Amino acid sequence: xxxxxxxxxxxxxxxxxxxxxxxxxxxxxxxxxxxxxxxxxxxxxxxxxxxxxxxxxxxxxxxxxxxxxxxxxxxxxxxxxxxxxxxxxxxxxxxxxxxxxxxxxxxxxxxxxxxxxxxxxxxxxxxxxxxxxxxxxxxxxxxxxxxxxxxxxxxxxxxxxxxxxxxxxxxxxxxxxxxxxxxxxxxxxxxxxxxxxxxxxxxxxxxxxxxxxxxxxxxxxxxxxxxxxxxxxxxxxxxxxxxxxxxxxxxxxxxxxxxxxxxxxxxxxxxxxxxxxxxxxxxxxxxxxxxxxxxxxxxxxxxxxxxxxxxxxxxxxxxxxxxxxxxxxxxxxxxxxxxxxxxxxxxxxxxxxxxxxxxxxxxxxxxxxxxxxxxxxxxxxxxxxxxxxxxxxxxxxxxxxxxxxxxxxxxxxxxxxxxxxxxxxxxxxxxxxxxxxxxxxxxxxxxxxxxxxxxxxxxxxxxxxxxxxxxxxxxxxxxxxxxxxxxxxxxxxxxxxxxxxxxxxxxxxxxxxxxxxxxxxxxxxxxxxxxxxxxxxxxxxxxxxxxxxxxxxxxxxxxxxxxxxxxxxxxxxxxxxxxxxxxxxxxxxxxxxxxxxxxxxxxxxxxxxxxxxxxxxxxxxxxxxxxxxxxxxxxxxxxxxxxxxxxxxxxxxxxxxxxxxxxxxxxxxxxxxxxxxxxxxxxxxxxxxxxxxxxxxxxxxxxxxxxxxxxxxxxxxxxxxxxxxxxxxxxxxxxxxxxxxxxxxxxxxxxxxxx
Ligand code: GLN
Ligand code: ZN
Numbered sequence: 001x002x003x004x005x006x007x008x009x010x011x012x013x014x015x016x017x018x019x020x021x022x023x024x025x026x027x028x029x030x031x032x033x034x035x036x037x038x039x040x041x042x043x044x045x046x047x048x049x050x051x052x053x054x055x056x057x058x059x060x061x062x063x064x065x066x067x068x069x070x071x072x073x074x075x076x077x078x079x080x081x082x083x084x085x086x087x088x089x090x091x092x093x094x095x096x097x098x099x100x101x102x103x104x105x106x107x108x109x110x111x112x113x114x115x116x117x118x119x120x121x122x123x124x125x126x127x128x129x130x131x132x133x134x135x136x137x138x139x140x141x142x143x144x145x146x147x148x149x150x151x152x153x154x155x156x157x158x159x160x161x162x163x164x165x166x167x168x169x170x171x172x173x174x175x176x177x178x179x180x181x182x183x184x185x186x187x188x189x190x191x192x193x194x195x196x197x198x199x200x201x202x203x204x205x206x207x208x209x210x211x212x213x214x215x216x217x218x219x220x221x222x223x224x225x226x227x228x229x230x231x232x233x234x235x236x237x238x239x240x241x242x243x244x245x246x247x248x249x250x251x252x253x254x255x256x257x258x259x260x261x262x263x264x265x266x267x268x269x270x271x272x273x274x275x276x277x278x279x280x281x282x283x284x285x286x287x288x289x290x291x292x293x294x295x296x297x298x299x300x301x302x303x304x305x306x307x308x309x310x311x312x313x314x315x316x317x318x319x320x321x322x323x324x325x326x327x328x329x330x331x332x333x334x335x336x337x338x339x340x341x342x343x344x345x346x347x348x349x350x351x352x353x354x355x356x357x358x359x360x361x362x363x364x365x366x367x368x369x370x371x372x373x374x375x376x377x378x379x380x381x382x383x384x385x386x387x388x389x390x391x392x393x394x395x396x397x398x399x400x401x402x403x404x405x406x407x408x409x410x411x412x413x414x415x416x417x418x419x420x421x422x423x424x425x426x427x428x429x430x431x432x433x434x435x436x437x438x439x440x441x442x443x444x445x446x447x448x449x450x451x452x453x454x455x456x457x458x459x460x461x462x463x464x465x466x467x468x469x470x471x472x473x474x475x476x477x478x479x480x481x482x483x484x485x486x487x488x489x490x491x492x493x494x495x496x497x498x499x500x501x502x503x504x505x506x507x508x509x510x511x512x513x514x515x516x517x518x519x520x521x522x523x524x525x526x527x528x529x530x531x532x533x534x535x536x537x538x539x540x541x542x543x544x545x546x547x548x549x550x551x552x553x554x555x556x557x558x559x560x561x562x563x564x565x566x567x568x569x570x571x572x573x574x575x576x577x578x579x580x581x582x583x584x585x586x587x588x589x590x591x592x593x594x595x596x597x598x599x600x601x602x603x604x605x606x607x608x609x610x611x612x613x614x615x616x617x618x619x620x621x622x623x624x625x626x627x628x629x630x631x632x633x634x635x636x637x638x639x640x641x642x643x644x645x646x647x648x649x650x651x652x653x654x655x656x657x658x659x660x661x662x663x664x665x666x667x668x669x670x671x672x673x674x675x676x677x678x679x680x681x682x683x684x685x686x687x688x689x690x691x692x693x694x695x696x697x698x699x700x701x702x703x704x705x706x707x708x709x710x711x712x713x714x715x716x717x718x719x720x721x722x723x724x725x726x727x728x729x730x731x732x733x734x735x736x737x738x739x740x741x742x743x744x745x746x747x748x749x750x751x752x753x754x755x
Contacts, residue, residue: 007059010327011048024515055356062154063139071122078132121513127170160206188231195235203238210244218248229256242326245270261287265325289325298350301380328352332508392525404631417635428479429723433552434730435484470544481549483541491554492562496521500528521563527577529584551589555601556625572621579628598640619654662686666726690726699739705747723748
């Protein structure tokens with residue numbers, strides 16, 4: 001089969017310093033003409049290709065670049081423009097494209113949702129009544145461009161029909177097969193055009209293959225790929241999976257394609273077990289995902305060497321294509337501009353560009369003789385030794401016997417003590433934590449960060465905000481107060497900056513959705529409590545009122561799921577470290593006289609593994625981590641938690657196991673669903689269903705909210721019920737916030753009178 005090759009599955013589109021984002025936003029603001037937009041986007045696209053070529057990658061992906069989202073690119077390529085955007089007109093493809101992504105005055109945007117278990121959000125395709133047709137061939141255009149402009153023989157990338165349909169909405173699951181059949185001729189058309197243009201390799205992504213599928217689904221999948229391949233006998237197809245192991249290994253390796261792409265980072269144990277049990281066909285390439293496409297750490301060559309040794313007991317080296325485990329879309333672009341990182345930390349990192357170089361290193365390593373190998377390994381070993389023996393990682397993980405994971409008494413007993421103590425009215429009213437982060441608040445924080453505002457002046461400013469909002473809460477007659485989170489930028493970053501073990505990059509951005517990028521904190525060392533993080537503001541707020549002020553923390557699982565996490569420990573171990581640091585903060589709050597403490601966990605559900613069989617393990621340690629972070633408080637200290645979603649159907653038992661005294665969740669957009677969840681499950685703890693949606697500036701009427709409350713009370717015991725908005729109010733304006741809360745308190749009062 002010739003020489004061993006390297007391949008890349010996708011390259012980040014945002015640019016080294018987010019120039020892609022800036023261009024997009026400038027275009028939307030009307031500051032860039034369409035011509036200039038296309039021209040500059042092309043430069044960015046070609047730059048990415050050039051960099052991959054210079055890194056020595058053999059199979060360079062083309063067609064993965066996007067102006068917004070690659071799934072939306074497929075929808076529009078198939079002519080799937082929802083009817084409500086018809087008035088935007090076929091005349092301008094770009095306008096229509098952005099209208100679907102962002103909405104117009106008349107038509108709401110298409111829904112977006114998380115791309116598998118990543119933090120990337122794609123635009124959900126809507127099938128409606130239109131039959132798909134091929135409007136243009138994006139992978140072909142990209143292939144021709146790369147060839148003409150750079151002489152690159154690119155590998156077009158395409159999202160496969162099965163996954164595309166799985167991600168779409170607007171059809172009944174019974175009709176899946178029929179819809180799939182609509183797409184097959186279109187995919188054939190695309191592939192035939194590629195074949196005619198002389199394309200050698202095409203990558204068809206089918207990440208849905210790593211989810212839990214039925215036998216019927218895999219049968220459909222198989223027949224689809226037989227049809228596709230029959231139509232393009234000359235074209236070499238890489239069927240690409242990622243993010244986990246495939247479940248139907250035997251069926252998948254038997255498909256009529258030239259290469260199978262498997263994730264040997266995230267699905268290693270299962271994929272290697274299948275490989276050993278069922279072998280691998282001699283006439284196919286194994287596209288081996290061996291460099292982590294989801295994390296930012298340099299690879300440990302010893303680890304890679306071990307994997308290669310195992311894999312090559314089944315598949316000879318010449319039959320391998322070496323590649324990242326997934327598209328590099330999920331990692332930042334380059335370390336080139338990181339000028340402020342500790343040199344040890346820097347030496348442990350690899351972003352996209354560095355990963356591509358690593359890939360070439362691995363290729364040479366794999367084919368080197370024993371002597372050469374030993375030299376390279378030794379050098380890499382030294383580095384890892386240095387990292388693991390550094391001060392950053394001195395403490396490791398504590399003994400499990402040292403952890404307290406359970407509160408002293410049951411929720412029933414605690415409720416008695418707490419009711420006695422707090423004497424709250426029926427249906428107590430509260431908020432979720434943050435109050436509006438006005439321009440003024442953000443400006444002061446920025447000035448302070450730049451050193452243009454002294455610590456004292458900034459503290460005074462924050463205190464003024466707290467004071468103002470304590471007064472507002474008094475006037476509103478809310479029952480349980482919050483301090484308002486004015487000192488916080490982001491609910492994870494804020495804690496990361498104060499805990500030990502975290503580092504922050506300057507340019508470690510990844511695309512979250514559209515032009516929006518996030519810069520996740522990096523958990524590099526042992527997470528440690530260093531100093532009180534929230535006590536001063538909370539205690540200050542409490543000093544201003546007789547009402548209880550809730551302490552406000554971000555939970556261990558959310559901090560974990562929204563960070564880049566070191567990979568020499570398990571995620572569970574890191575979650576426990578965070579929890580052990582947080583319980584110190586909880587205890588400090590309690591010691592300072594704070595009697596209600598909320599530990600937010602909005603990211604618990606999104607951390608669920610892709611395969612249902614792995615859920616229980618994850619949920620067990622996630623719940624345990626939360627409990628570690630809250631277990632040692634007195635019976636009379638009330639633990640709250642908050643989650644910004646309401647679909648608990650599959651995880652209600654875990655939510656209950658958190659053993660928080662009160663949980664607040666979103667409802668307003670899906671009251672029915674929630675209520676049915678709680679109807680069928682005994683949830684014996686306090687619960688606040690969000691009685692209004694904070695995601696819009698609209699002020700809900702009293703009547704609207706009494707209806708939501710009454711509906712909830714049909715299934716929930718009124719003594720357990722709390723009244724609150726469905727999330728934090730930091731994105732809202734002051735005026736609408738006060739007006740909405742006024743109505744909310746009024747609604748609670750009306751119902752109290754009736755009960
Ligand atoms: N306490 C946080 C806030 O009010 C919770 C945010 C969230 O749920 N994402 O902003
Ligand atoms: Zn929320």
